[in-house]
Amino acid sequence: MATTTRRAPVQPAEPAGVPSSAEIAALIADAPVPRPTLPKTFAAMMAREFRVLRRNAISLFTRAVMQPLLFVFVFAYVFPKIGGGFHLGASAAAAGASASAVRGGINFATILVPGLMASMLLMQGIMAVTFPLVMEFSWQRTIEDRALAPVPIRVLAIQKIVAGAVQSFIGACIVFPIVLFVHAAGQAPHVHVTNWALLVLILAAASLLTASLGLLLGTAMDPRKMQMLFAVILLPATMLGCVYYPWSALHNIRWLQIAVLVNPMVYMSEGLRAVLTPVLGHMPMWAVLLALVGGTVVFGYLGIRTFTNRVLN
């Protein structure tokens, strides 16, 4: 019973909370003069996000680790070991390799490194922005807490995008060593980064894109249909997002290769493929950057607009 020694309130038996008028007077006389500025408020909001992130670190880490870990375990460790009829990865890799006119030796792990990082970016972006937003806009409308902070509402929306992007970025960084090091002997992915600055740029742009998309989804979607998110957005975006195969390998299915271009995920996977595993055929960099930046601007603009409309009714 070590905790019984906490500082006693004035009268423990009394239902606490009725302050004396002297206390209130002191409270008012002592009140600090607030000098909020936009950068200070923005920084405080980001600090709040990091506090929450730190508190939920273990669950966030688990969430970020499990999916890619199991994926590379099955595809880069189990499949190569059991070998035989499982040529899922090999054939895709072969197609990609032939398209880029690179000699053989490309394994499925090489395809998965950028793919799984991109898929993590999308997942974290949505989990970090969309889900909390749905909670904040639900019946208690806890969003009003921050909507009353002394900044324009659009700044609050931008802050949500930045915070989500940071979380997304961290998620991708957690995935990287996992997909790099978990594999069967001789199945190591061929990762070769020549331009680190470009890698960081692509990661940052992709993080901002997913966070903007997360904001749009969280404010535009009917919360009662949130479970549809997986079926209608996450699953198709991932399966048809060049996560498990390079875009160039789709040239055999021309209509699909063109159709998937509407999927922002494609540019994230391909952009990372270009900077991480350049041995594989990949989309030209200008197309990737154009899509990532353009997508961020479009989703960001729409997301900020729907957010503002939801907050101010």
Added chain:
Amino acid sequence: MSDAPGFAIRTEDLRKTYKSSRGDVPAVRGIDLSVGSGQFFGLLGPNGAGKSTTIGMLTTLVLPTGGRAWVSGIDVVADPVGVKRRIGVVTQNNTLDMQLTVAENLEFRSRFFGLGLREASRRAAQLLEVFGLADRRKAMSTDLSGGQAKRLLIARALVHRPDVLFLDEPTAGLDPQTRVNLWDILRVLHAEGQTILLTTHYMEEAEALCEEIAVMDHGEVLASGTVNDLKDGTGAETVITVRYEDAVPDDLAARAGLGQRPGVTKVESDGDFVRVFTREPEGVLGELVTAGSAAGLTVRDATQLKPSLETVFLTLTGREYRE
């Protein structure tokens, strides 16, 4: 400009109409309010009267569709950030940050308002002490009881010494003891000069706390003034209502001679009841019972309301107050 000094809140023909698939829904239909600095002002009305929409517009989270409003002399539409810097808001819902502890809720709110780390934690500690939450400082805000959460919401609204404190239905859903405690806190705040605007659908709350009251219904202000003004004006009469077992004949009131009685200002009769507004209630009830039995009617129930906000409401709307 109408930001005359001394006014904490002013509105001119303030309106809000919501668009919906079934057409326009007017929530606030042009209200004019003036709340003096240091005043304890109440917006009283039943649910759906437009009180929360009004408070929403004054706190910049609801955009007006017509008219204007100023808080501390600042236009709520033209400079919402300027208004937000000067107000504290206690929302009707529990809008505490569920991801943060009790102390963090106050610390981060302080930092949103530009306080430094040290200053923010000092302010939080002080508020927690005064509001009796010091021993709960490390609890998650979701673990607080209803009364504790409400106190924290008030503490949070006071971190930066707001010019105006807004409280939207602060005691709805609280037990009577907690409600009285909260009233005490608000009284002390007001005594220390805090300007307060409170909405409530509890008549006794408005009567117990507010210096001035605006009675709202269906998006309009029906009457405003001090409680005594209101009672002396529109609601000065005692209201006697007698309900019978069967429908009342149209001329029952006339048969009872109520129209000629001194002090009677209005007689209403509809369906199974007769309602008399009078300044001299003595004997009226008896006559209604007698007249009823003469007409073969049995009395089901009878009420006699002394002048109060309830009679004010009844006089203004012709309807009984529904909470």
